[in-house]
Amino acid sequence: MDEKFDCIIVGAGIAGLAAAMTLARNNMKFLLIEKGEFAGSKNVSGGVLWGSDLAKLVPEYWKEEDGGWERFINHRRLTFMDDQSTFSIDFKSSHFNETPYSGVVVLRSKFDRWLAGKVQDAIDESDYAMESFIATNIKVDEILMEDDKAVGIRTGEEEFHADSVIISEGVNNLLTRQVGLQDDYVPADHMLTGIKEVIRYDQKVLEDRFQLNGLSGMSNEFVGFATDGVEGGGFLYTNRDTISLGLVAGIKDMREKEKSPHDLLNTFKAHPVIQDTIQGGEVVEYSAHVVSSGDKRAMPKEVYKDGVLLCGESANLLMNAGKAIQGMDYAMRSGILGAETIIKAKERDDFTSNTLSEYKQALEDSYVMKDINSFQDAVHMLHNPTMYQDVPNLICDFGRKFFTIDSKPTKKSREMMKESIKEHSSYWDLMKIGFKGAKSL
Amino acid sequence: MKSLDLTERLGLVSYRNQAKSDIKPHIEVDTDICNSTCPHKCTTYVCPANCYTMDEDGQVHFQVEDCIECGTCMYACDQGAVDWNYPDPEIGRGVTWNFG
Ligand SMILES: Cc1cc2nc3c(=O)[nH]c(=O)nc-3n(C[C@H](O)[C@H](O)[C@H](O)COP(=O)(O)OP(=O)(O)OC[C@H]3O[C@@H](n4cnc5c(N)ncnc54)[C@H](O)[C@@H]3O)c2cc1C
Ligand code: SF4
Ligand code: SF4
Numbered sequence: 001m002d003e004k005f006d007c008i009i010v011g012a013g014i015a016g017l018a019a020a021m022t023l024a025r026n027n028m029k030f031l032l033i034e035k036g037e038f039a040g041s042k043n044v045s046g047g048v049l050w051g052s053d054l055a056k057l058v059p060e061y062w063k064e065e066d067g068g069w070e071r072f073i074n075h076r077r078l079t080f081m082d083d084q085s086t087f088s089i090d091f092k093s094s095h096f097n098e099t100p101y102s103g104v105v106v107l108r109s110k111f112d113r114w115l116a117g118k119v120q121d122a123i124d125e126s127d128y129a130m131e132s133f134i135a136t137n138i139k140v141d142e143i144l145m146e147d148d149k150a151v152g153i154r155t156g157e158e159e160f161h162a163d164s165v166i167i168s169e170g171v172n173n174l175l176t177r178q179v180g181l182q183d184d185y186v187p188a189d190h191m192l193t194g195i196k197e198v199i200r201y202d203q204k205v206l207e208d209r210f211q212l213n214g215l216s217g218m219s220n221e222f223v224g225f226a227t228d229g230v231e232g233g234g235f236l237y238t239n240r241d242t243i244s245l246g247l248v249a250g251i252k253d254m255r256e257k258e259k260s261p262h263d264l265l266n267t268f269k270a271h272p273v274i275q276d277t278i279q280g281g282e283v284v285e286y287s288a289h290v291v292s293s294g295d296k297r298a299m300p301k302e303v304y305k306d307g308v309l310l311c312g313e314s315a316n317l318l319m320n321a322g323k324a325i326q327g328m329d330y331a332m333r334s335g336i337l338g339a340e341t342i343i344k345a346k347e348r349d350d351f352t353s354n355t356l357s358e359y360k361q362a363l364e365d366s367y368v369m370k371d372i373n374s375f376q377d378a379v380h381m382l383h384n385p386t387m388y389q390d391v392p393n394l395i396c397d398f399g400r401k402f403f404t405i406d407s408k409p410t411k412k413s414r415e416m417m418k419e420s421i422k423e424h425s426s427y428w429d430l431m432k433i434g435f436k437g438a439k440s441l
Numbered sequence: 442m443k444s445l446d447l448t449e450r451l452g453l454v455s456y457r458n459q460a461k462s463d464i465k466p467h468i469e470v471d472t473d474i475c476n477s478t479c480p481h482k483c484t485t486y487v488c489p490a491n492c493y494t495m496d497e498d499g500q501v502h503f504q505v506e507d508c509i510e511c512g513t514c515m516y517a518c519d520q521g522a523v524d525w526n527y528p529d530p531e532i533g534r535g536v537t538w539n540f541g
Binding site: 035036037040041042043044045107108109110112137138139171172174185186187188191193195197198199242244251254255258259260261262266269270275278279280281283284285286287288289290 | 453457525540541
């Protein structure tokens with residue numbers, strides 16, 4: 001094919017699909033390439049897609065009988081755990097029942113495929129209905145560079161040419177490295193392994209157990225014993241008739257503490273409180289995928305160069321500051337912003353850094369980089385053992401004292417707190433954390 | 442709920458090109474490095490599909506067949522032994538998630 005595209009998008013994950021939708025709606029001629037059998041077939045998340053950008057891509061998606069999503073979140077819980085106990089902050093509100101929802105749980109194999117169908121619809125309605133494509137089962141081996149400007153891609157022996165390339169290949173960003181935007185070896189320091197099981201129940205059992213109503217759902221994050229001394233945390237999200245239960249665990253920390261992610265997951269599942277929560281289910285899938293931490297030190301040197309943009313987690317755009325993992329919504333927003341920049345570049349017929357640098361500015365002006373920038377301290381704090389070990393232990397110990405009624409004189413809660421702190425941490429460590437925490441949140 | 446061991450878990454994964462006996466490995470490991478200078482041999486425990494194993498003599502071996510393409514070993518190996526890539530859709534193995 002010697003036809004030249006306006007843009008080639010590598011990877012039909014959230015970022016690539018959002019970019020493709022935006023290009024299709026603006027009558028651009030593009031090629032979206034995905035190595036999986038279908039969009040989503042290679043992708044793993046927890047996962048809650050936070051925010052409301054989905055409604056921009058697929059207006060009124062909630063009206064569809066069987067849209068690609070599982071449940072909307074109106075119940076959130078943050079749980080601290082020690083080896084025996086859990087202490088939760090729990091918030092549920094009918095405020096979250098209103099559309100557009102502020103978070104929907106998704107299973108990627110279904111969600112991405114559904115979204116790809118919507119992109120195909122948009123292509124069909126565009127001026128390039130016969131000249132824009134979603135091509136699956138194709139792995140991009142190389143970004144073609146001429147004078148350090150991207151001019152297309154190579155797969156096997158075949159080459160496809162374009163004025164621009166959007167790299168939305170996800171966290172394991174081989175092509176980002178090939179074009180020189182990221183070092184060839186990325187150390188384990190700010191990378192985590194996400195590991196999970198999808199566990200099935202009778203739908204009625206699931207709805208009763210988690211107090212779900214219609215398509216409402218719950219998200220629960222865990223800090224502390226969940227990862228057995230390894231930095232990271234746990235999650236439980238409700239799908240239609242399954243739950244997603246898993247962990248994210250620091251790779252460097254596992255290396256140093258000689259821990260296996262699959263053993264950690266079993267330890268988490270064997271926790272007495274988790275055992276009660278998940279009993280009676282049947283595991284239907286086991287999966288794992290690397291996820292970045294949101295630490296800026298792991299980010300590529302730049303998010304653009306001549307002819308090329310990085311969207312989504314290929315640029316390590318992610319935030320995990322304890323109360324939620326945000327990777328999919330960042331991917332979606334950055335895909336949209338990337339495509340908008342490509343549209344401008346086409347108008348100006350300038351695909352060099354001159355125009356493409358506007359993508360970086362748009363990202364900086366959006367909530368994505370604003371949040372990443374302002375919550376760096378919170379991200380660092382989560383990697384502090386005081387935070388993922390001592391604090392959860394202390395909170396649970398306090399909880400045990402506070403809720404124990406054992407026919408002995410009861411101490412004032414201030415006393416209880418003092419004792420718990422003495423046992424699990426020091427005032428000094430907490431002062432440091434508290435001081436940082438107050439600043440960072 | 443009973444915990445599953447890794448074999449049971451991997452039994453739930455849908456792999457591609459399962460019928461092909463002759464697949465092209467997408468990851469190459471220089472096990473000479475593993476078995477000479479590597480101080481921790483961490484991939485033998487951080488790989489969630491147990492593709493890196495250690496035999497009774499402490500020798501590290503790599504088998505790509507069960508790999509779920511997570512990427513962990515690419516970061517975990519700081520010894521330069523892992524040459525990591527995605528599987529080829531036609532002649533590689535790799536996964537197709539049913540849920541994801
Ligand atoms: C266990 C776990 C839990 C998570 N929980 C959450 C959560 O609750 N909420 C949240 O927002 N985020 C969560 N995340 C993070 C989230 O999954 C990612 O940030 C998000 O998927 C990034 O989207 P993306 O489009 O950038 O990349 P991806 O979704 O990884 O998509 C990249 C796509 O590119 C394709 N591709 C890559 N290379 C090539 C190539 N060479 N040729 C062709 N195609 C290629 C891939 O097959 C894939 O389809 C979680 C991650 C994990 C692992
Ligand atoms: S960490 Fe690298 S060098 Fe060490 S055993 Fe694993 S693959 Fe081999
Ligand atoms: S990519 Fe993941 S599953 Fe595959 S060998 Fe590496 S660590 Fe194991």
